[in-house]
Amino acid sequence: MSVRDNKTEQLIKDTAKRIFFAEGKLHATTQEIADAAGINRTLLHYYFRSRDILFKQVFEEAMLTIRARMDEIFESGELFKEKIEKLIAVFLQEAILYPYREIFVITELNSNSKAVPMVSEQQKMQFFLNQIEEEMKAGNIKKMDPRHFVMNLFALMAYPLIAASLNKNIFNLNNDDYLALMHERKAVILQTIYS
Amino acid sequence: MSVRDNKTEQLIKDTAKRIFFAEGKLHATTQEIADAAGINRTLLHYYFRSRDILFKQVFEEAMLTIRARMDEIFESGELFKEKIEKLIAVFLQEAILYPYREIFVITELNSNSKAVPMVSEQQKMQFFLNQIEEEMKAGNIKKMDPRHFVMNLFALMAYPLIAASLNKNIFNLNNDDYLALMHERKAVILQTIYS
DNA sequence: TTAGTGTTTAACATTTTTGTTAAACAAAAG
DNA sequence: CTTTTGTTTAACAAAAATGTTAAACACTAA
DSSP states (O other): OOOOOTHHHHHHHHHHHIIIIISOOTTOOHHHHHHHHTSOHHHHHHHHSSHHHHHHHHHHHHHHHHHHHHHHHHHOOSOHHHHHHHHHHHHHHHHHHOTTHHHHHHHHHHHHTOOOOOGGGHHHHHHHHHHHHHHHHTTSSOOSOHHHHHHHHHHHHHHHHHTHHHHHHHTTOOHHHHHHHHHTHHHHHHHHHOO | OOOOOTHHHHHHHHHHHIIIIISOOTTOOHHHHHHHHTSOHHHHHHHHSSHHHHHHHHHHHHHHHHHHHHHHHHHOOSOHHHHHHHHHHHHHHHHHHOTTHHHHHHHHHHHHTOOOOOGGGHHHHHHHHHHHHHHHHTTSSOOSOHHHHHHHHHHHHHHHHHTHHHHHHHTTOOHHHHHHHHHTHHHHHHHHHOO
């Protein structure tokens, strides 16, 4: 009878995600992942066969998460401003935990020059863009190409967390100070995008 | 007489920078760099002795460039708005060429957990922050923690270029379309940060 | 108890990446 | 022209990272 509690398998994957997405160590070796997980490196091969397969799984799940988050945003049927507030709250919460996830995905794409499998989001995005345009016509937000609005939004949410190590130094802040700043971001972003 | 035209040495360094900063291939091997430069890999060792020394030089020069850019911003004595406009123009121009430079620096810092040698900028930054605060009091820009203003500014400039590969897909754009969008960023950013 | 199943480990093997050596080459200096 | 100096290359060596094997282990079921 196959009991097969995938406890260790999950531990390895979670540790890899922590190293890549949270700590931003994009060059981590299988040995480093194994050490961080407190397991023998052979186990990593036992569960995933190869480093490549582990990487691919981590990558795929990151893509799925990003995509699911997009869907959640697009499909929430509330008022526009509520939708935006929810988006910011959800995104920031995850970005504080996993600031480098998008960076991991992007650099993997750059390194392997493989195609991005996200085409299916385009229709939903178009719907979102239309909605933004309506808000602009209604005078609720500043008029601009709605794609710039979306880029602004993601930039304002994502970048301060990615650049944390540099910013902490420039502003002379410790981890706690910086985290406190990050928790102010939701209000700041809303203030910034709402004329 | 030592002629020593450092043509090849420079070619190697420039190619490394292109691969890291422009193409975002952060895992590139010495062989890949040598191939891209069209030289024998041994030459890389002849000029730099080790992969580590090449990396360190590239890293140091990236830090110097970032720092020099900061200085340029801080020390330009013009009116605030002119200063900001110049900053955006200079930053975007470089970021279009080398979108991944900051990411390279950040991931190197994360991977080696070495200290950031930029402390000397803090005083100038404080001066800049004071200036921003004055502008806020004068009602020229929205009131907020000036550090958020700085973070917003850099986020709006840097992120859309870093996330280009994802955005092109989401918005269904080819390289030229996306570049055209990027050239609109200066105006968009000014509009966004000026209430 | 022991046969069976899945898990974990150490030892070993292979592959990939980096580093070194010695010799070929090219151009200028004597 | 031949010696010197710096550049480039191929062949080799070493190190680092990944992958495999076989045996030990732990737990359950017959």
